Amino acid sequence: MNVSQVAPLSELLGSAAVVSIGLRTRFRGLLEREALLFKGPEGWAEWSPFTEYSDEEAAVWLRAAIEFAYQPTPALQRNQIGINATLPAVGPDQVEKVLGRFGRFATVKIKVVEHGEDLSADLARINRVVELFPDAKIRLDANGGYTVLEALNLSKTLLENKVPLEYLEQPVASIGELAQLRVELKRNGLEVQIAADESIRKATDPMAVVHASAADILVLKAAPLGGIRQALEIAAEAALPAVVSSALETSVGLSMGAHLAAALPELTFDCGLGTASLLIGDVSSSPLKVIDGQLEVRRVEVDQSRLDTFRAEDHRADWWLERLERCYKLL
């Protein structure tokens, strides 16, 4: 895709709208999610790299958004996606309320080690989920926060307590540690699968994790990987099962994830695209909704009245538009 020919900057700026939407519960340290939306011939797209990301990293997300707005999506293999509930690192007393917003689900992803608390806080949250939803499969996302030994000990404890553990997502930070953890788990007879997230989406070479035999499952996020096509290529080359997950977007960004999930030749895991319910509102009056654990696959129209409701303050909108101009030049 030759970006300057396909999508002139003036056109992106012409439809660009910047929103700021509150989160119901702190997630990833955030209480507000900012996003820039623009419209191309195929529909609306979202550009929402986290504000601390460098221009180089944010430009990758921009390529993804331009591709989604300006190019037809690849052929779809399914029109509904199974979705997991996502539980932020809340106290055990909050679990019921937060998970209540997800309706029915078969899988819960629980955030762990978010605030650097000790393992007992994670265990209390996990145990509360199991108590409330004994049939749900559990995946834990540590964002690389454990040591190999901590991840190993936690796996032991969870298996001893018969927690239905589906996988650990990025339990440790580096590819070397992921590979080491997999070896240690096997050596200890612990059947726990490892999913790689940051080791793919933040790596210069997304295949490095595969070559190091460091993961059983890939977490694919369309925006940080540079778009649906790029993510599909990684999945094909890796030849590992994939889980598509959100980057905490509005319905517009989630619809790009849903199209990626729908285009994968095989999809056996629930996907982490149910995060709209973590936000206080959305940019569409017909947002992508998870019903009984299933998300429909379609593009999303944006409503002017919603853009007005969530319009970011002028100085934040200016910041995003300047960022857009800088990142566009990097494409």
Ligand SMILES: O=C(O)CCC(=O)C1=CC=C[C@@H](O)[C@@H]1C(=O)O
């Ligand atoms: O996968 C999910 O269930 C929801 C998405 C999710 O967890 C994330 C979205 C955005 C930022 C990340 O810190 C986080 C993740 O690490 O997967």
Ligand SMILES: [Mg+2]
């Ligand atoms: Mg993750």
